Structures are given as C-alpha cells and as structure tokens.
Amino acid sequence: MAKNYTALAKTILKGVGGSKNINNVTHCTTRLRFKLKDVSKANDDDLKNTDGVVTVVKAAGQYQVVIGNEVADVYEAVLKEGHLPGGGEVADDDGEEDDTSFMNKAIALISGIFTDILGPLSAGGIIKGLVVMFAAFGWLSTRSGTYQILYSIGDSIFYFLPVFLGVTTARRFRMNQFIGLAIGAVLTYPNIVALASSKTVLGTLFKGTAFASEIHTTFLGIPVVTMSYTSTVLPVIAAVWFGSVIEHWANRWVPTVIKTFIVPVITMVITLPVTLIVIGPITTWVGDAIGAVMAAVYGFSPIVAGILMGAVWQILVIFGVHWGIVAVTTADLASLGYDPILGLTCMVCYAQIGVVLAIIRQTKDPSLKKNAIGAFFSGLFGVTEPSIYGVTLPRKVPFVLSCIAGAVSGGVIGAFGSRLYMLPSMGVFAIPAYVNPDGMVVIQVVGVIVAAVIAFIVGFLLQILFGKKYVDQEFNEKQAQKEAILADGGAVQGATVVSPLDGTVIPLAEVDDEVFSSGAMGQGVAIEPTNGLLCAPVDGQVVMTFATGHAIGLKSSQGAELLIHIGMDTVNLQGKGFETLVQKGQMVSAGDPLVKFDLAAIKEAGYTVTTPIVITNSKDFGKVSQVATGEVKTGDKLLDLQPQAVDQLTQDLVANPQLNAN
Structure with a gap:
C-alpha cells in the first residue's frame, strides 16, 4: 500500500x-x-x-x-x-527525468488521466447497458420515467466526459483542478453544443477541399468551426495542457494580492477561444480525413477496410478523432439509408474484453484482478474505456493484441457485407442497427454475431499465448524487490560499495553542507573528483534520475539505498554540464557509467564538485564503515556495509568471548 x-x-x-x-x-x-x-x-x-x-x-x-x-x-x-497552484509558481524545476519514448509517455499520460474515473466509467457502462437491454426485451419503455432516469445515470459520465477529464488532466499537468473542470464544462455547455447544429451558416472554410467546414459563428471576427465536444477525449486534454502553460505563465507575473481570481480569468479567456478556434477544429479535420480515407478503402475492399478499421478503432477513440467516422456515418444514413464504415467497428469491444478475461485468469495482482473484473462486465455492454485505460493500454502488448483481434472482427463484418441502418448502440445492443427496416438480410446480422464471437475468442487466445509475461511485470518487480530486501531473515544484506569516481576521499563531516556533513541524510563519504564520469558503485537498480543530472539514486541488490550528489547547489545549473546516461528503473552493474559532467564548467560557474556518496537507509545496517582513504580509482572498495545481524553477533562475541569456541 x-x-x-x-x-x-x-x-x-x-x-x-x-x-x-x-x-x-x-x-x-x-x-x-x-x-x-x-x-x-x-x-x-x-x-x-x-x-x-x-x-x-x-x-x-x-x-x-x-x-x-x-x-x-x-x-x-x-x-x-496547501491548495497551491501546481506547475507554475510551484513547478518542480528539479524533477525526475523521464527518458521514455514519446509513445510510452503518451500511454502513461492517457492512462494516468483516466485512472481516477475508471470506477464511475465502469458503473456508467454497466447501468447504461442494462437499461438498454431491459428496453430491448420490452421490460422497460423508452418513454417511461424509470428508463429516462436510469439511462441518464448511466450516460451522464460519458456525455460530460470532458468535465471529468478536465479535472484529472489538470492534476496531471499540475494545474488548478477547478480551472480544468471549468474548461471541460465550457466544452459541454449547451450553447456551445447547440452551435454545432445551428442552421445559421456564415460561410464555409476550406471550401472545395476535404477539410471543408461550415462556419456557424465567429469570435472577434475570427471564424469558429463548431462541433459537439460531448463524450470527446483529445480536445479537453489538449485544451487543459495549453491552459496549464498559460496558467504557469500568468502565475509568474500576476501580483499575489490579485492572483486568486486574475490568473483563472487570464487562463480561461485565452485557453477556451484558442481551443474552439484551433484545437477543436484540428481534431475534427483529422477525424474527417480518416473517415474519407476509410470510405475510399471500403470502396476498394470491404475486408481490407474492416481489418484496418477494427485494428485502429480503439486508437482513434483514445485520441478522440473517431468523430470523423461518425460524421461519415451520419451523412451516409441520410443520403443512402445505410452505412458500411462504422459498422465495421461495433464488435471490437469483444476483442478487448476477450483479452481482459485472459488477464483476469493470468494475473496474481489482487488490485488488477479487481479492476479487470469490473472492466470486463462493463465491456460486455460495449463500454470498454475501463478495460482500455485501466487494464490493457498501460501494459501495451495486451492492448496491441486486442487491436489485432479487433482487426479480425472488422474483417469478418466486411466479408459478410454487414451494414448499419441506424446509429448503433453498444456491443450486443448494436446488433439491431444492422437490421434493414425494408427487410432483414439474415447473412448480414449473422455476420455481426459471428464477428463478436470470433473477436472474443481471438482476443482471449492471443493474450493466453502471447501476453502473459506483460500482465504482472510491475507487480512481479515489486514482489522481487520485497523478497530481496526480506532476505536473510528480513534484514538488508551486507554489501560492499566501490568508488564511483576517480578522486580524493573526504570524510562526510568535511562537506560544506550541513545536511550531508551532519549525517542527517545517512552515513557515507565524499569524493573530490578528478574526472567527469560517475559510475555505478553497486549492482542494482536506478531508482531516481533528475532532469538536471546533478544527482542520482540507486538501490543495490542487497537492499542498500544510495544517493550520489555531484557538487553542492549544482541544481542551480539547470542541467548545464551534466548528461545522465541511464534511465529510472534501469538495472546496472558496478562500474557502469551513470552520469557525465563537466568539471571545468561547474567550477567556472562557481560551484564545488565535492560529491557525497550517502547510504540513505544507514539505520537498516549494523555498521557503515569507510574502507578507502586518500586517492581512489573508480571500482576501488569504498564502504563496507554490515547487516544488523552480523553487527549484533560481533557485539555478542565481544561481550561473551566463550561463544567463539563454538
């Protein structure tokens, strides 16, 4: 915990x-x-x-x-x-370095944004699915108050999703959460939603191109391409990110006495018009372009189009650009009476929950199992957000497997020529939308059912065969760390720490910093380096890296926690002269290069390069002994760490020499 x-x-x-x-x-x-x-x-x-x-x-x-x-x-x-406005005035100018790839950052960002609302998402999906099912079986009339209230309870979190995401995204970007909430609220405000369907057309932007967009209103004379942002994801995330930049900027110069109300004013007045004029339209045009491409591919081959749509549909939903497909569907239903494109995607949800069911069987993590079970039942009714954001996407490979199974489902629907004759509901409740009101084509409806079954089976089998090792990676790492630390009767093991630098050993008490010299951070030594390469002093894992490169944290395989701080107050250099060579979480061996630093540049800037090597969990050891003095080379033995048990035995032997006879 x-x-x-x-x-x-x-x-x-x-x-x-x-x-x-x-x-x-x-x-x-x-x-x-x-x-x-x-x-x-x-x-x-x-x-x-x-x-x-x-x-x-x-x-x-x-x-x-x-x-x-x-x-x-x-x-x-x-x-x-402290209710402090995170990010700007209180921005972490010395935070942990994130060396992961852009895709990993994007996945971590999206998963983190959705984590706090997975419970309500699952609940809403289950309630909404049950209500639709009751109506389909004739147990509830869609006109009854009971239906309307229950459906509203289930649908509200999806309709107002930008409001929820406004809060969680603001938290992620260390922005005032209530400003984030306000941004989401504006995007779902009735007047904004109504503009998207307004009959007043002032003109058409990019007329004659694939990005032709009707203008229903203007802002300070600037054309605004309006759209409905209810149930969308990407626009509010992008808007809150942009808003956080504006808020942090405003926090730097607005006087404290008026900051409480002026900063939100500045943030919202700049952020929301930019969102409605630029950010929203861009996501709209991306979706429109995708819809046009998929329509062309369907004309070439329904099977190929089905495979592509099934494979990418969940990705489009994640980034909120699937609305272009919905727009194509709406246009097709109005002009042709049917639509073949969106119908290729309606059974992808069963590919997702097939993977989730396999994960429920495979995981040993109680927390994951609990979340996955809730996500599975929500997914049965076609609501897969809890499955995607809480289960498969953070583990990457299971999500990819669900996309593969989704591709299979789309290909099957394309092969059967199944088409939508109305905008569909979710999951199994989408099947009636494939019934032609002029006379049901049985093969088309059968094709959708077959696609759902195949998607579920393929997703389940793919995860069983290829995804197991990705399910509990983080959980297993934590368990392994616990087992390592609990080895030898529950105490940390003894260890040897070698010198991470070439230089001269200095007692920690002589370091010109009270925190280190007093031993408050732990026992250890310092080195006055003669070169600019810091290497690992132990076998273990990198547990802390910093954007400024001036410090690094390690945990040895024997349980020792080390902090190495290159110079005093070198954080003020903001990374100049430092280059971190490893990533957080990376396993290293003693002698592996960790950080390069420019000795001359640091000294020229007026900072000392004296480098403390501190055992921050010194209390877990019986004794931390300095082994080296004077000049040392990288790899020379520097510290000896004795476990509590060994130190206690030494004390017992001193007090009772006769024990040594055994």
Missing part, C-alpha cells in the same frame, strides 16, 4: 507559516525548497522534530526542509494539502 504523506504535508505547511506564507516551492533530490514571504513565521524547531523531516536549512534565499528519498511524494502532498 502506498504511504500516505497527508499528515506530514500538513505539519510542514504549518511549520513554514501556512500556505499564504509561501511564494514558491520546488524540490530537488532530497529537500523541499520554499521561498517564503516571511521567514520569521517558520518554526525551525517544530519542523526539525517532525517525524519524516531530516532537518531544516536556510541557504541561497530559500527555506529548505530536508526530507530524503521520499521528497517527490511529500512535495505532491504539500501541493495538494
């Missing part, structure tokens, strides 16, 4: 004089760095005596509260409890 830092955050906020006494707060490797309006309001003694606070330091115009390796989590709790 994740540790709760709420109480600690509240104590820290009280200790620094309250939220209103804070001009700015950031964090570096080990400490919260406050810029306070009145330092005299801070209570040093109370903070120093707080469990979870190592010490307090006043330096470089900052009030620094030293936390240790958990500083990033405490920082987030301080932002939340």
